[in-house]
Amino acid sequence: MLMQQIELNVDGMTCHGCSGRLQRVLEATAGVSTAQVVLDTQHVTVDYDDTRIDPSVIYHAITDAGFSVISA
Amino acid sequence: MLMQQIELNVDGMTCHGCSGRLQRVLEATAGVSTAQVVLDTQHVTVDYDDTRIDPSVIYHAITDAGFSVISA
Numbered sequence: 001m002l003m004q005q006i007e008l009n010v011d012g013m014t015c016h017g018c019s020g021r022l023q024r025v026l027e028a029t030a031g032v033s034t035a036q037v038v039l040d041t042q043h044v045t046v047d048y049d050d051t052r053i054d055p056s057v058i059y060h061a062i063t064d065a066g067f068s069v070i071s072a
Numbered sequence: 073m074l075m076q077q078i079e080l081n082v083d084g085m086t087c088h089g090c091s092g093r094l095q096r097v098l099e100a101t102a103g104v105s106t107a108q109v110v111l112d113t114q115h116v117t118v119d120y121d122d123t124r125i126d127p128s129v130i131y132h133a134i135t136d137a138g139f140s141v142i143s144a
Contacts, residue, residue, distance in 0.1 A: 014089030021084060021138035065137045066093035 003033065004050045006058060009042050012067040025065045029057065042070070075105065076122045078130060081114050084139040097137045101129065114142070 013019045019039040026035035026046055031053030036045040046058050059069050085091045091111040098107035098118055103125030108117040118130050131141050 012089065012093060015087040017084065017086030018089050018093070021090070025136070025138045064097070066097045 001049045002051050003047055006046050006048070006055050006072070008044045008046070008058075008062070008069050009071045010037075010044050010062055010067050011042065011070045013037070013039050013042060015039070018067075022062065022065060022067060025061055026058065029053070029061045031057065032061075073121045074123055075119055078118050078120070078127050078144070080116045080118070080130075080134070080141050081143045082109075082116050082134055082139050083114065083142045085109075085111055085114060087111070090139075094134065094137055094139060097133055098130065101125070101133045103129065104133075 010022065013022065016039055019037045022044070023035050023037040026032050026037070031049045033047045033049065048058065062069055082094065085094065088111055091109045094116070095107050095109040098104050098109070098116070103121045105119045105121065120130065134141055
C-alpha cells in the first residue's frame with residue numbers, strides 16, 4: 001500500500017446532500033481510504049492507495065455520480 | 073427495440089441539483105431513452121430498451137450515483 005493524496009475542484013454541488021453524497025460515493029470506491037468534500041469551496045481531497053487505483057478511477061467515480069471535475 | 077417503463081421511488085434527493093443530476097446520470101445510461109425525476113415526490117420514471125438493459129442496470133446507476141431505491 002502506498003497512500004497518495006489528490007486534490008480536485010468539483011462542479012455541480014448545490015447542497016449538503018450533494019457534497020455528502022459525493023463523499024460517500026468516493027469512500028465506497030475500492031482503493032479510496034478517505035474523502036473530504038467541502039461544499040462551499042467545491043474542494044475535494046481524496047486519499048487513495050496507488051497500488052490499487054490511479055487517479056482516473058477517482059475522476060470516473062465523480063463523473064459517474066453526475067458531477068464535473070473542473071481542476072486538479 | 074422494445075421500450076419498457078419502470079417507476080421507482082428514490083431516497084436522498086434534497087435539492088434540484090440532486091434531482092437534475094440523477095436525471096442526467098440516468099439519461100446517460102446506455103439503453104435509457106428518457107428519465108423523469110420529481111424532487112418533491114422522490115418519484116422516478118425511466119423509459120428503457122429492454123433488449124439492451126434490464127432494470128438492475130437502472131438500479132445500479134442510481135446507487136452508483138449515491139442515491140437509494142426505496143421502492144419499485
